[in-house]
Amino acid sequence: MEKKENYVIMDEVTIPYELAYGRTWTQFFDGFREEKILGSKCPKCGRVLVPMRSFCPRCFEEISQAVEVSQEGIIISWALTEYEYFGMPTKPPFIGALIKLDGSDTNFLHLIGGIDLSNPEQVRKTVKNGMRVKAVWNPEKKGHIMDIKYFEPVK
Amino acid sequence: MGKKVAIVGSGQTMHGRRFDLAYPELVNEAIESCLINTGVDAKDLDGVVFGTMPSMMEGVALTHFYFADVLRAKGKPILKTETCGSTGVSLAITAYYWIASGMADLLMVVGSEKMNEGDAQATMTTILEPFYQMYFIAGAPGVFSMQSQEWSVRFGIPEEKVRDAATRLSIDHHNDAFGNPYAHIKQRLTPEQVNTARIITYPVRLWDVCPTSDGACAMIFASEKMAKKLGKKAAWVKGVGYSGEEYWFGDSDKVMWQSAIQAAKQAYDMAGIKNPRKELDVAEVYNPFTFQELLYYECFGFCDFGQACDLTLKGMFSKDGELPCDPSGGTLCTNPIGATGLIRVAEAAMQVTGQAGDHQIPGAKQALAHAMGGVDQYNGVMILGAK
Amino acid sequence: MSKEFSTFKKVIRLPHKYGAGPTFTRFYEGLKQGKIYGTKCPECGDVLVPSRSMCPKCHVNLSEWVEVSQEGVIVSWAQTDKDFFGKPGQGTYTVALIRLDATGCDFLHLLGGNLSKVKTGSRVKAVWNEEKKGHMLDIKYFEPK
Structure with a gap:
């Protein structure tokens, strides 16, 4: 006996936004245009936070001093993503990773690249926590987080 | 108070x-x-x-x-x-x-x-601001994989042991769900099925994650x-705790996970609990991912850091173990996100009032309910008692 | 005036599958047949349109379906020619709350036809599309009588 199905309405919510970068993001991405990674140094606790912030989230002190951190650092943790969902900004396969850049006190989120991602077992043999990686830049700069193409293992 | x-x-x-x-x-x-x-x-x-x-x-x-x-x-x-x-x-x-x-x-x-x-996943990633993190966080699986992997490396737990402990949890919970009339996914699984299931983000596989x-x-x-x-x-309500971290995923340590540790501590202090493993009769822990559940056991003081895998494999947290965790099947078997945390509280309440039916832990008098929110950002714990 | 920095343009698109459930489904099927259905509350006696599964005043489940009049009276209305994001159709857009005869709540829909003399209290009648899909806009609009 066939059961009558209830209606299912297929639709899409589409909402446009225009978001303000503000002073801090603008300064951070201006740094990207010059292939610099900038952080903010808290005048109270002295920690260097990357990306730049307008205030320290632990001391609540306003930060105006920008410091340049190294383009190199170590992998704190990483994950290989192979599945896809609607509207994903970075298409899989890709490796998202937390990287502690030399000179920074927080971990920076970006991609690990420059390696073959087709075989997950091989990837797991290659990418390790504690491994040193270095930023690889796009020749064309847009003042965007992806001006850094990815972080590549240092040989 | x-x-x-x-x-x-x-x-x-x-x-x-x-x-x-x-x-x-x-x-x-x-x-x-x-x-x-x-x-x-x-x-x-x-x-x-x-x-x-x-x-x-x-x-x-x-x-x-x-x-x-x-x-x-x-x-x-x-x-x-x-x-x-x-x-x-x-x-x-x-x-x-x-x-x-x-x-x-x-x-x-x-x-x-x-x-x-x-x-x-598309809706959940709207939690992320679009300037920076959105490009690298592929929904919940990526985040939990990173956290779990950092934890196992830091405590020197061999991959195979973590996998075995996670598999044990998956089998136990999907089986426990048969005793819960409301649960979504009920399944009898073998270790082979769990260990060879489709990979979501390594090491997380299909039976390690919650349903939709x-x-x-x-x-x-x-x-x-x-x-x-x-x-x-x-x-x-005997104890309440809630704690959170900075917004940016890379700003705090998610292994010695302060928001989880502090939320539990606040609730324990209020309830007068000094030894959670002995004083709790049942714990409904938020467990959308088996791997993360192991870390919660450690953050909540059910065991020392680095010990959760060994104790899970010994059956300490199973339905007939010393501290049964998620006898309802937990979030792993049922996850309507806005309701999930409340279901943990409802289950804990049913346990201490003897109304949990086929998944009742006999004689339960004190229970823990927990849920986590954001990109590993906020944790909430509630302790319920029979008196 | 403070300095203005640049902006980041972004569109969020989220796909959805809205489950209409049995009540709206039956209401839509009625529209497909050129009929407007309501449900009647056994306690307060109100006929609610579109049909509901529960009376919001009495909190009683509703199972009595009635066919509702296609005519009614304008309770209030608003009109704009302005373009706005997500506007259905072009040109003048007129919405109204209409109390269909013998119902207990106001029905929200569009007004069309010759609106030169329309005002609150005017009687209107449903005008249907030739082709019906089981959709709220199977009713093209309500027209002054």
């Missing part, structure tokens, strides 16, 4: 894929069940507390307005609380504050989600005076 707060009862929907009902009707299923179970007349409610995941999960914003009719909220104050995955526990805590302050005697608390009506569930949970919170008047066996 505030007045005593009781939980008089609850109702849940049959969680699963529910295209048989429109969303408000699904929420009503839980509410009607709750009102029947507790014998409460909605006219007597002093207010309603409601919440879900980010509203846009189902494409309708401000769902507490949409559901005003089924919430019986006309003419009553309504409070909405949304804290992502920890919404359910936040709802319970909101109701707790309201009654403990003496400003309400009877409240209905409802959490819901109809995940199958949206794209869960539609469901709702409704509960009645009451003052001591009102609980006596209603005459039903009540669970009592």
